Amino acid sequence: xxxxxxxxxxxxxxxxxxxxxxxxxxxxxxxxxxxxxxxxxxxxxxxxxxxxxxxxxxxxxxxxxxxxxxxxxxxxxxxxxxxxxxxxxxxxxxxxxxxxxxxxxxxxxxxxxxxxxxxxxxxxxxxxxxxxxxxxxxxxxxxxxxxxxxxxxxxxxxxxxxxxxxxxxxxxxxxxxxxxxxxxxxxxxxxxxxxxxxxxxxxxxxxxxxxxxxxxxxxxxxxxxxxxxxxxxx
Amino acid sequence: xxxxxxxxxxxxxxxxxxxxxxxxxxxxxxxxxxxxxxxxxxxxxxxxxxxxxxxxxxxxxxxxxxxxxxxxxxxxxxxxxxxxxxxxxxxxxxxxxxxxxxxxxxxxxxxxxxxxxxxxxxxxxxxxxxxxxxxxxxxxxxxxxxxxxxxxxxxxxxxxxxxxxxxxxxxxxx
Numbered sequence: 001x002x003x004x005x006x007x008x009x010x011x012x013x014x015x016x017x018x019x020x021x022x023x024x025x026x027x028x029x030x031x032x033x034x035x036x037x038x039x040x041x042x043x044x045x046x047x048x049x050x051x052x053x054x055x056x057x058x059x060x061x062x063x064x065x066x067x068x069x070x071x072x073x074x075x076x077x078x079x080x081x082x083x084x085x086x087x088x089x090x091x092x093x094x095x096x097x098x099x100x101x102x103x104x105x106x107x108x109x110x111x112x113x114x115x116x117x118x119x120x121x122x123x124x125x126x127x128x129x130x131x132x133x134x135x136x137x138x139x140x141x142x143x144x145x146x147x148x149x150x151x152x153x154x155x156x157x158x159x160x161x162x163x164x165x166x167x168x169x170x171x172x173x174x175x176x177x178x179x180x181x182x183x184x185x186x187x188x189x190x191x192x193x194x195x196x197x198x199x200x201x202x203x204x205x206x207x208x209x210x211x212x213x214x215x216x217x218x219x220x221x222x223x224x225x226x227x228x229x230x231x232x233x234x
Numbered sequence: 235x236x237x238x239x240x241x242x243x244x245x246x247x248x249x250x251x252x253x254x255x256x257x258x259x260x261x262x263x264x265x266x267x268x269x270x271x272x273x274x275x276x277x278x279x280x281x282x283x284x285x286x287x288x289x290x291x292x293x294x295x296x297x298x299x300x301x302x303x304x305x306x307x308x309x310x311x312x313x314x315x316x317x318x319x320x321x322x323x324x325x326x327x328x329x330x331x332x333x334x335x336x337x338x339x340x341x342x343x344x345x346x347x348x349x350x351x352x353x354x355x356x357x358x359x360x361x362x363x364x365x366x367x368x369x370x371x372x373x374x375x376x377x378x379x380x381x382x383x384x385x386x387x388x389x390x391x392x393x394x395x396x397x398x399x400x401x402x403x404x405x406x407x408x
Contacts, residue, residue: 162260163296192289192297209258216252218405221300
């Protein structure tokens with residue numbers, strides 16, 4: 001077999017030039033295709049990440065709003081029962097109040113936020129420290145967060161920080177303007193005696209108390225007047 | 235000025251007051267009854283359209299002893315033996331004095347006296363009825379022989395003045 005003579009470098013370049021170039025072009029194209037593929041993957045990954053973060057944010061938003069008003073709510077059939085409910089707010093002067101109860105029930109379709117309470121309690125300056133968070137105010141109550149009223153029903157027992165006590169069958173605490181009203185017969189005890197009346201109202205932060213619809217009072221005079229009179233005549 | 239018979243002082247025990255409405259002003263140690271007010275203590279009664287009761291301030295905050303009652307509007311002071319009517323009345327617990335003023339009419343059995351101001355000192359038992367300054371004088375009508383009659387007979391001949399309103403409501407304990 002006849003031996004081809006050895007090619008010079010230039011001739012080899014010329015001979016294999018086009019093949020090499022072609023192969024380089026092919027590998028360059030492959031490399032470009034691969035980098036486009038990787039870039040695409042990267043974009044897809046970023047998009048997936050963004051979607052996950054967005055979904056998490058939306059979930060937090062949906063759940064977060066519900067938790068302030070009704071912690072640990074246990075749906076029972078159509079009504080929503082809240083265990084150890086706790087509603088907080090402030091009156092017009094900025095004085096805080098906390099409404100708590102053994103349990104609360106919210107009727108579907110009712111006035112938004114209206115909640116029926118069992119053994120409602122209220123921690124609020126108007127009711128004085130003695131009451132504090134533990135004193136049950138009535139057997140049942142209805143809290144309206146929009147109007148900031150707490151309607152008490154059945155076995156209502158209230159006291160104010162200026163030492164007035166009221167026992168009646170129904171009363172309403174108007175937390176917005178620090179007032180209490182009752183339109184049912186009431187028995188009350190005051191620093192100066194005892195009262196029976198057809199209705200009552202506590203205003204002016206407990207400093208102005210009104211009894212209406214027929215009032216009968218008993219003022220205890222003896223021991224006190226005696227002291228007064230003796231002092232005067234000595 | 236004329237001396238009237240000793241006025242019967244209010245009895246002992248609690249003071250029961252009934253009315254249409256009651257306003258309590260904590261900061262001023264004052265409570266205000268309005269609307270057919272009847273205050274009863276023992277067997278004496280004060281009736282008026284409006285009665286304000288003032289208390290001594292107690293230590294810290296709150297109400298001490300009752301010091302004064304101010305009545306206005308058709309005021310009647312009623313005891314088993316007399317009925318006194320006036321436009322205004324003040325019962326000063328500390329001084330032990332009742333003052334009625336404005337168209338005062340004092341009825342004791344069949345005896346009736348009129349004037350413009352009656353001051354009764356419950357401690358000394360002395361009561362003085364005065365006429366208006368430079369105006370109407372004290373006038374009295376006495377039936378001496380009636381005084382010997384039994385009270386029941388007197389009432390029959392001289393019925394007591396009618397007192398407006400529904401009358402006092404009893405206070406029912408807790």
